[in-house]
Amino acid sequence: MIKASVFVKLKPSVLDPQGKAITSKLTELGYDSVMDVRVGKVIEIQFDESDKASVSEQVEKICATMLANPNIEDYSYNIEIVE
Amino acid sequence: MIKASVFVKLKPSVLDPQGKAITSKLTELGYDSVMDVRVGKVIEIQFDESDKASVSEQVEKICATMLANPNIEDYSYNIEIVE
Numbered sequence: 001m002i003k004a005s006v007f008v009k010l011k012p013s014v015l016d017p018q019g020k021a022i023t024s025k026l027t028e029l030g031y032d033s034v035m036d037v038r039v040g041k042v043i044e045i046q047f048d049e050s051d052k053a054s055v056s057e058q059v060e061k062i063c064a065t066m067l068a069n070p071n072i073e074d075y076s077y078n079i080e081i082v083e
Numbered sequence: 084m085i086k087a088s089v090f091v092k093l094k095p096s097v098l099d100p101q102g103k104a105i106t107s108k109l110t111e112l113g114y115d116s117v118m119d120v121r122v123g124k125v126i127e128i129q130f131d132e133s134d135k136a137s138v139s140e141q142v143e144k145i146c147a148t149m150l151a152n153p154n155i156e157d158y159s160y161n162i163e164i165v166e
Contacts, residue, residue, distance in 0.1 A: 033130045037129070045120050067105075
């Protein structure tokens with residue numbers, strides 16, 4: 001089994017209202033050293049195979065076509081063998 | 084500067100409809116070895132300080148009280164000095 005963890009984040013140039021809301025709330029609560037918060041997604045995909053190269057190729061395709069919006073989001077991933 | 088990356092995931096016992104929808108779609112598209120998909124959040128917090136222990140304590144409190152719902156979500160985080 002292989003687990004791929006995909007991280008999808010808004011590009012740095014894209015405004016993140018959810019992150020801004022958390023930043024404001026934390027400042028209000030007294031966390032004065034919090035400068036910025038950005039919120040993204042993590043998508044964990046379990047593959048029933050053990051060929052890392054094949055999984056990596058599939059994950060790349062899945063990210064580019066389905067999980068991330070290339071106009072506003074960046075993605076990265078790591079792949080590990082589990083069990 | 085310190086960057087804390089917080090990962091918030093649904094507990095394994097909690098149904099993840101978004102993950103199930105992605106699994107179905109991937110199977111439909113021919114990714115036959117995909118067994119399961121779970122979707123979570125990643126929250127990156129920038130702190131303007133360099134004391135890892137202090138930041139770690141703050142992040143623990145922020146996670147437990149604000150970022151995760153302890154009834155249905157688990158969280159983990161890592162802390163790294165940046166710049």
